Amino acid sequence: TAVISPQDPTLLIGSSLQATCSVHGDPSGATAEGLYWTLNGRRLAPELSRVLNASTLALALANLNGSRQQSGDNLVCHARDGSILAGSCLYVGLPPEKPFNISCWSKNMKDLTCRWTPGAQGETFLHTNYSLKYKLRWYGQDNTCEEYHTVGPHSCHIPKDLALFTPYEIWVEATNRLGSARSDVLTLDILDVVTTDPPPDVHVSRVGGLEDQLSVRWVSPPALKDFLFQAKYQIRYRVEDSVDWKVVDDVSNQTSCRLAGLKPGTVYFVQVRCNPFGIYGSKKAGIWSEWSHPTAASTPRSERPGPGGGACEPRGGEPSSGPVRRELKQFLGWLKKHAYCSNLSFRLYDQWRAWMQKSHKTRNQDEGILPSGRRGTTRGPAR
Amino acid sequence: MSRREGSLEDPQADSSVSLLPHLEAKIRQTHSFARLLTKYAEQLLQEYVQHQGDPFGLPGFSPPRLPVAGLSAPAPGHAGLPAPERLRLDAAALTALPPLLEVVRRHQAELNPRAPRLLRRLEDAARQARALGAAVEAVLAALGTETRGPRPEPAAAAAAAAATGAGVFPAKVLGLRVCGLYREWVSRTEGDLGQLVPSGPA
Numbered sequence: 001t002a003v004i005s006p007q008d009p010t011l012l013i014g015s016s017l018q019a020t021c022s023v024h025g026d027p028s029g030a031t032a033e034g035l036y037w038t039l040n041g042r043r044l045a046p047e048l049s050r051v052l053n054a055s056t057l058a059l060a061l062a063n064l065n066g067s068r069q070q071s072g073d074n075l076v077c078h079a080r081d082g083s084i085l086a087g088s089c090l091y092v093g094l095p096p097e098k099p100f101n102i103s104c105w106s107k108n109m110k111d112l113t114c115r116w117t118p119g120a121q122g123e124t125f126l127h128t129n130y131s132l133k134y135k136l137r138w139y140g141q142d143n144t145c146e147e148y149h150t151v152g153p154h155s156c157h158i159p160k161d162l163a164l165f166t167p168y169e170i171w172v173e174a175t176n177r178l179g180s181a182r183s184d185v186l187t188l189d190i191l192d193v194v195t196t197d198p199p200p201d202v203h204v205s206r207v208g209g210l211e212d213q214l215s216v217r218w219v220s221p222p223a224l225k226d227f228l229f230q231a232k233y234q235i236r237y238r239v240e241d242s243v244d245w246k247v248v249d250d251v252s253n254q255t256s257c258r259l260a261g262l263k264p265g266t267v268y269f270v271q272v273r274c275n276p277f278g279i280y281g282s283k284k285a286g287i288w289s290e291w292s293h294p295t296a297a298s299t300p301r302s303e304r305p306g307p308g309g310g311a312c313e314p315r316g317g318e319p320s321s322g323p324v325r326r327e328l329k330q331f332l333g334w335l336k337k338h339a340y341c342s343n344l345s346f347r348l349y350d351q352w353r354a355w356m357q358k359s360h361k362t363r364n365q366d367e368g369i370l371p372s373g374r375r376g377t378t379r380g381p382a383r
Numbered sequence: 384m385s386r387r388e389g390s391l392e393d394p395q396a397d398s399s400v401s402l403l404p405h406l407e408a409k410i411r412q413t414h415s416f417a418r419l420l421t422k423y424a425e426q427l428l429q430e431y432v433q434h435q436g437d438p439f440g441l442p443g444f445s446p447p448r449l450p451v452a453g454l455s456a457p458a459p460g461h462a463g464l465p466a467p468e469r470l471r472l473d474a475a476a477l478t479a480l481p482p483l484l485e486v487v488r489r490h491q492a493e494l495n496p497r498a499p500r501l502l503r504r505l506e507d508a509a510r511q512a513r514a515l516g517a518a519v520e521a522v523l524a525a526l527g528t529e530t531r532g533p534r535p536e537p538a539a540a541a542a543a544a545a546a547t548g549a550g551v552f553p554a555k556v557l558g559l560r561v562c563g564l565y566r567e568w569v570s571r572t573e574g575d576l577g578q579l580v581p582s583g584p585a
Contacts, residue, residue, distance in 0.1 A: 001447075008551045041437030041444075069436040071494040072551050076438065084446050087552030127496055 002035075002077050002085035010091040010177040013125065017061045020052065021077035021086060032057040034080025039090075040073050064092045066125030093125035095179030099154075099172040102186045105193045105287045108223040109279070112162055112190065114145070115155040116172045119181060128176040132156040137167040137187060164190050164280070191280050195287035196221045199233065199255075199272045204297035211264035211302035217256045218272050221289065224279070232275040234288065235259070240267035240296070264302035269294040406525045410579050413518040417573035420511050424566035427504045431562045434495045435555045446556045454479045454564055457571045466579060467528040470519055473572040477516030480565055484509040487558040494551065508565055519572060522579075 002023045011017060021035055035057040037044040044059065052058045057077070067073050072089030079085050097119025104114040114132055132145035145156035162168075168190070172183040199218040207213040220231055230253050236245040237259060251257050262268065271294050277286030432440030454476060461469060488505035495501060 007549075038438065041441050069434070070497065071435055071555065074436055074438060074552065074555070076552070087446075087550075087556070089551035089555070 004075065004077055004086045004088040006088065008072065008089050008091070010093075010126075011064055012178065013066050013092055013094055014063055015092075017059070017064060017090065019059045019061075019075065019088065020056050021059070022056045023085065024055065031055060035085070036078050036080075038074075038076045038078060040068055064090070066094070066123075067092045070127045091126055091177050093176065093178060094120070094123075096120075096124055096128045096174035096176055096181045098181045099130065099174050099183040102170060102172060102183060104170060104186070104188060105195050106162070106190045107194075108196050108221075109164060109190060109194055109227075110162075111160065112158040112168075112193075113151060113155065114158075114170060115152060116183065118154055118174065124176055124178075126176040126178065128174055130154060131173045131175070132170065133173060134158065134168050134170045136163060137169050162190055189282070191282040192284035193287060194224075194276050194279050194282070196224050196274055196276045196289050198289045198292035199274050200292070202270065202272050202292045202295045204268070204270045204295045206297065206300060207258060209300055211300040212260060212262045214259045214262060214268060214270070214297055214299060215256065216259060216270055216272065218292070220255055221274055221276075224276050227276075227279055230278045232277055232286075233257075234273050234275070235270065236291065237268050237270045239263065240269060262299050264299050267296055267298045269296050271295070406522075407581055409518075409522055409525055410576060413515070413522055414573065414576035414580050416515055416518060417569055417576055420515055420569040421566070421573050423504070423511065424508065424562070424569050427508055428559075428562045428566055430498075430501050430504055431491075431558060434491070434498050434501050435559070439555065439559060446559065449553075449556070449560065451483065451557070451560055451564065454483060456564060456567055461571065462574075466575065467523065467526060469575045470523050470572075471528070473568065473575055474516050474519040474523065476564075476568040477512045477519065477572065480512040480516075480561075480568065481509040483561045484512065484565065487561050490554045490558060494554070508562075512565065512569070515569065515572060519576075522576070 002021050005020050005022070009017065021032075021037070023032060023035070031054050032051045035049075036046070037049060037057075037059050039061075044061075048060055050058050050060075059075075067090065072091050074087055075090055076087045077085045099116045099118050101117040102114055103116075104112055106112050112134075116130075116132075118128070118130065130148075132148075133142050134145065135142050145158050147157040147159065149155060150157040166189070167187050170186045170188065174181045174183075199221055202216065202218040205215050205217075207215050214237075216235060218233075224231075232253070233251040233255075235248040235251055235257055237248075238245045248257065248259070259268075259270075271291040273291045274289045275286045277284070279286065429440075438444045457472070457476075461472065464472075484505055488502060488509070491498065491505060492502055
C-alpha cells in the first residue's frame with residue numbers, strides 16, 4: 001500500500017501542486033522506481049515525476065486547471081503493473097464572488113420567495129453553497145432560509161412566520177472551500193412586494209351580433225378579497241394562429257372589459273392578470289400575477305373586415321375609452337342638453353350597429369344571386 | 384439418492400409432491416422483484432461511476448478490493464450449496480446492505496450535492512434491499528426453514544465502514560465497492576430464486 005500527501009488539497013486555479021506517493025509494507029518489495037501517476041485516468045508525463053528516495057515518488061504540477069468534477073480530480077499513484085496503490089482528490093477552483101441582484105416577492109402576504117444571481121456566473125469549479133439570510137431590520141436574530149431551488153437554482157422560499165408593516169433585511173452568503181462572499185443587503189417590506197393568483201373564472205363571450213367585439217369577465221383573486229386594495233388588471237389577447245399578443249393595460253379595478261376592433265369570424269385567446277397594488281396603503285407598485293389560463297372565443301363572421309384596435313371598450317352605459325366612442329359620448333351629451341333627445345344612449349347605438357351589420361349581410365347575399373357586373377339597389381332599414 | 388441442486392423436493396418423499404400454490408406464487412413474486420432490482424442495481428452503478436470522475440468507470444479500472452466490514456461478495460462455492468443455505472446467505476447480505484448504502488449516500492451528499500438522482504438511487508437501493516431481504520426471509524419461512532442465529536449488527540458494520548479509509552478517494556472506492564456488492568447480491572438472489580421457480584406459466 002501507499003500514501004499520497006497531501007490528501008484532498010484545495011487549490012486556486014493556476015496554482016502549483018507538489019505531491020508525494022510513499023510506498024510502505026508492500027510484500028512484493030515495490031520501490032518508487034516503477035511507480036507512476038495518473039490524473040483523472042490519464043497518465044502524467046514522466047518528466048513531472050521524480051524519485052525522492054527508495055520508497056517515495058514526487059510529483060510537480062503547475063498552472064492547474066479548474067476541477068473537472070465537483071467530487072474532486074482523482075490523482076492516483078500506481079505500481080509498475082498498473083495496480084492502484086493510493087489516491088487523493090484535488091479541488092481546484094475559485095472563491096465565490098459576491099451574489100447580487102436579489103429580488104423577492106410575497107404570494108398573498110403569506111410567504112416570501114427570493115431569487116439572486118451568483119457572482120462570476122457561478123462557475124467556481126467547486127461546490128459553492130448559497131445561503132439566504134434574513135432578519136427584521138431593527139430587532140431579531142438572523143434567520144436562514146431552508147427551502148432552496150424552488151424557482152430555479154438560485155432561489156429560496158420562506159413559507160411562514162413573516163411580519164407585515166416592518167422592514168426585513170435580506171442577503172445571500174456564498175461559501176466554498178476557498179472562501180466566502182456576501183451580497184449587499186436588500187431591505188424591503190412584505191407589503192411592497194405582494195403578488196397574487198391569476199384572476200379565476202375568466203369568461204369570454206360575444207357581444208350580441210357585433211363581429212368586432214368580445215366581452216371578457218373575471219373574478220378578483222379570492223385570496224386577497226378581504227384586504228383593502230385597488231387591484232389593477234391587464235388583459236392580453238391574440239388570434240388563434242398567431243404568437244403576437246396585444247395587451248390592454250388600462251383596466252383598473254374592474255372585473256370586466258370589452259375588446260373592440262377585432263377581426264370578425266376569428267378565434268381569440270384571452271388571458272388576464274392582476275396587480276394588487278396599494279395593499280394596506282402600500283405606495284409601491286405591487287407585482288403582477290401570472291397570466292390566467294387562456295380562454296378562447298370567436299367573433300361572429302362578417303363580410304366586412306374589422307378595423308384594427310386593442311382598446312378596452314366600455315359595456316353599455318359605461319364611459320368610453322376609444323376615440324370614436326369618446327366623441328360619440330360627447331355628441332350624445334350635447335344632444336341631450338340641446339336637443340332634448342333623452343332616449344339616446346350607448347345601448348341604442350349598439351343596437352343600431354347590430355342592425356347595420358345584419359342589413360349589410362342581407363345586401364351582400366342579395367348581390368350574390370345577381371349576375372356578375374350588376375349591383376343590387378341598397379335597401380334602407382324597415383320602418 | 385441424488386440431490387438436485389436448487390430443488391426443494393425431499394429426495395426421500397414421493398416425487399409427485401409439488402410446491403403449495405401460495406409458496407409458488409411467493410417465490411415467483413420475489414424472483415420478479417429480484418430481477419427488477421438487478422436492473423436498478425446496474426443503473427445505480429453506472430450513475431455512481433459517472434459522478435466520481437475518471438478513472439472510475441473506465442474499462443479496466445481496478446481499485447484495491449478492500450474488505451467491507453460486515454459484508455463480502457458471494458463465495459465461489461455459493462452456487463453449490465443447498466437452496467435454503469443459499470437463500471439464507473442472500474437474506475443476510477441483503478440485510479447488511481442498507482446501512483452500508485446509507486454510508487455511501489452520506490458521503491455522496493457531501494461529494495456530489497448536486498446529483499439528486501444519484502442520491503435518490505442510493506436511498507431507494509437501501510430501501511429495496513431491505514424489502515428484498517424481508518421477502519427472501521418470508522420465502523424461507525414458508526419453506527419451513529429456520530433463519531440462522533444472530534448476525535453481526537449491520538449498524539456497527541456500517542459504522543466501521545464509514546470510519547475506515549479516511550479521505551475522499553477511499554470514500555469513492557468504498558462507494559464503488561458497496562454498489563458493486565449490491566449488484567452482485569441482488570443478481571445472486573435472482574439466480575437462486577430462479578432455480579426454485581417451477582417451470583411453466585404462473
